[in-house]
Amino acid sequence: MEIFEYAPAPESRSIVTIRPSYDLFIDGEFVAAKSDERIVTVNPADEEPLSEVAAAGEADVDRAFTAARRAFERVWSPMPGAERGKYLFRIARIIQERARELAVLESLDNGKPIKETRDIDLPLVAAHFFYYAGWADKLAHAGFGTRPLGVAAQVIPWNFPLLMLAWKVAPALATGNTVVLKPAETTPLTALAFAEICQEAGLPPGVVNIVTGAGDTGRAVVAHPGADKVAFTGSTDVGREIARAVAGTGKRLTLELGGKGANIVYDDAAIDQAVEGIVSGIFFNQGHVCCAGSRLLVQESIAEELLAKLRARIERLRLGDPLDKNTDIGAVNSAAQLARIRELAAAGEAEGATGWSPACPLPERGYWFRPTVFTGVTQAHRIAREEIFGPVLSVLTFRTPEEAVAKANNTPYGLSAGVWTEKGSLMLWTASRLRAGVVWSNTFNVFDPASPFGGYKESGYGREGGRHGLEAYLG
């Protein structure tokens, strides 16, 4: 009798055409960079090169800002909001039409499972454009000003490449700003596919400009005197550097930075769903999530039962080929990130916490890290304080609601938190005391274009999404 085990179910790569090399997207066209430097982007699941892109230099960035300024003054800001909105609706529709192609491309370049790009990233990307398209002719009803700021300099991370692009570009364009956007050096490909979509939508040249590159390009984008507004998503250290660079320039700034989210589970929680929430809180996208629930705070009286269920659940996670439709955990995005995760996990062991991982085999090539749970963690451990940005969960216990809140807030970060209880008043009591920009109750890591997202404290400032997300782009 054959045993019922899942056979490989790979999504086809043939839906995507990746060019061997990409130029910069400036003023509506792909143009060769003046800089000679190139960056190779690899598939983190097998370390094979996918393509190479330009590393834009200062002259290239300057050209992009010139195009963006011209488009802002002559075309985009004078255009009636209803017409701007129609371009965004078009973009949303093209993204829906090309969703599978973009999902495969994102999985190839980023390493995240096709299940996530297909069912989460791409639907949210299209929805974000659709949502802000609807605001373009209703700015007078939003409660902020109605005048755009000018040219927005936008720098985005590698963990949700196309989704972070959508979070940045959609509200900027809806409000009448033009953009110069720099995607992350390890995940530039979907941003370049988005450039093609702008062409397909007939978006006027210069409204969206995409300059690829690494840290130097990012610094040039942020520092360019033509930027009226800077928007950055990434690490807290780089965010600090940007805040210093922007200080005194008068540029508007929003930052969406790191986190060390606490996921608080009370003893009356719906335990099976709490286990699901813990798993999606930390293992979604390999833990490369700024709002990950990387600290599990569980009430001591149920800790043992919960952890047993959690381990059994983690044993079922399927790690491997990101393009396999049954893969739950994909590849870590880069060698550098893998090294950082390994270093912090080693610190956890060295400081006396106990690590546990399921016995899942790892592919021979590529960047992989097993889902890992550390128990016996205290607030003093590095793995309880520093953002690991990987599939590593630190488990702490508490005895009372006061203790849970105190521990949850005992961090310089303040992006996200979770609260699991069947008692509504306790949920609200806890949520009202948490110093975090997003509090999920009896769920975790859910996103919607209508819902504002952003952090307290060193997790940054400003909100993206919802009516609130318009504020960052209006004067």
Added chain:
Amino acid sequence: MADISPRIGVRKTYKLYVGGAFPRSESGRSYPVTSPAGDHLANAALASRKDVRDAVVAARKAFPGWSGRTAYNRGQILYRIAEMMEGRRAQFAEEVAAAEGVSAARAQALVSAAVDRWVYYAGWADKIGQVLGGANPVSGPYFNLSEPEPTGVVGVFAPAGSPLLGLVSVLAPVITSGNTAVLVADERAPLPAVTLAEALATSDLPGGVANILTGRLAELAPPLAGHADVNALDLAGAGGLAAELEALAATTLKRVLRPGADDWNDADPGLSRIRPFLETKTVWHPIGR
């Protein structure tokens, strides 16, 4: 040459739109529709009070499903209506030109405005809550949140003299928030309304969300305004009957949007036509351990 007879065109039968289907009037009646110049255009169904009753039943049946959809989904469907209309531009323009007696260019402009109106209200669907709702700072350990909700079945009298743009401008704001509608088309120019129904029927809009009746305003309006299972009325096209209908509505305390300035003509009327058909629900919950 003499042997070739000209092809005889196939004409369209204009019917009602009720519950996602295109029935003739249960009364079996129709009435001739003419252009402003008096030329015969077609016959339209002459709906009866029983058709009103059927339409209200269809609208009520559709209400839980439509109001229960996500606002995002409703927005997508309204946008889809715009897409479907855009694809039938020529047909709409021809009918609008015939119905209103305007130039082809003017008719094109009116169709464009009608398409854009759907896009405008598609965008409102998932923004109403954040503009009209929110947390209330009550004095005490309570979480207190007010949220707008659709009121239910809305009877809509489309404005006279603007058979497409006027109709779309009053229908779209009613259904974008999750209400369902029974709409009485412009009595003298009902044909574009029926063609619009054909676009609605191919737009993923669930049957019964928008029901369109053609016929005599004086015959259809009182039973609609007096129907106890109708929650609100938009009297935009009620003309001289407005006061009488408002009085009928009072029996079951329907919400009434009175005919006023031509604010449906405004390309950005904001929430003025959405808000009258919303209820505000406020939820209290203690905060404590």
Added chain:
Amino acid sequence: MPDTIPGSLRAYLHGLPGVDEVGVRKRAADLATRSIKTTAKRAALDLAIRMVDLTTLEGADTPGKVRALAAKAMRPDPSDATAPPVAALCVYPDMVAVAAEALAGSGVGLASVATGFPSGRTSLEVKLADTAAAVAAGATEIDMVIDRGAFLAGDHGKVFDEITAVKERCGEAHLKVILETGELVTYDNVRRASWLAMHAGADFIKTSTGKVAPAATLPVTLIMLEAVRDYRAATGRQVGVKPAGGIRTAKDAIRYLVLVKEIAGDDWLDPAWFRLGASTLLNDLLMQRTKLSTGHYSGPDYYTID
């Protein structure tokens, strides 16, 4: 033998962890996206056929109809001897004797609904007599219904006692306890009723009679699979699960197998521990099976309609 439950049944059942509806639906929907292809699909289809309780529960059932269905249960695909027989035939009590004769020696189980199926609105004496008659006529499995009215009224003791009494009358026959989840409505109720039935001695817990909508759903089955998993961890005794009603396509059936695999585990991937109560499902399983063998889509004219 029923377990003993300390304290009041109500306190015990309400002390079970709650179920969050949104969370359980999300989990079920997520598992429904599993992609089962090639060798996995072949194995799943054959396993699903072996798990089918081929069912006819109509007022119009006749001996002829039951004999025809028995033939199909033993040899589902007359044109393909490699197609396995189903797990059991499921009939009304008065058809058990006919079915027993038709199935004799085949190894296919014979399940009878009992206890005033489907509503259960009759006295305990009648329910027990119903059960005893079915067993005497040759039923190897009894599918009883719980008293949903008593459960919803909070009279858990009555439900418990009826199950233990029926279990005793079953003798050697296996007892499947139908919760009729469509009438219990909430997932909290499904979880509580599952534990109640298991403690009272159920060998299987079954979702539905098929006469009430909704019948089996993925989230309800997920809750019941969690219950049998956790019950075995707590007591050491393994209980089976049977979703019934509304499972019509091979795709549906495979989604249930995925749930079994990922929620309860491989120990339940066996006809002894998981069944699919269905009437029309079997032909779709056979059609998909043929498609895998031949590479062509088949059509309903090529399968018997008994």
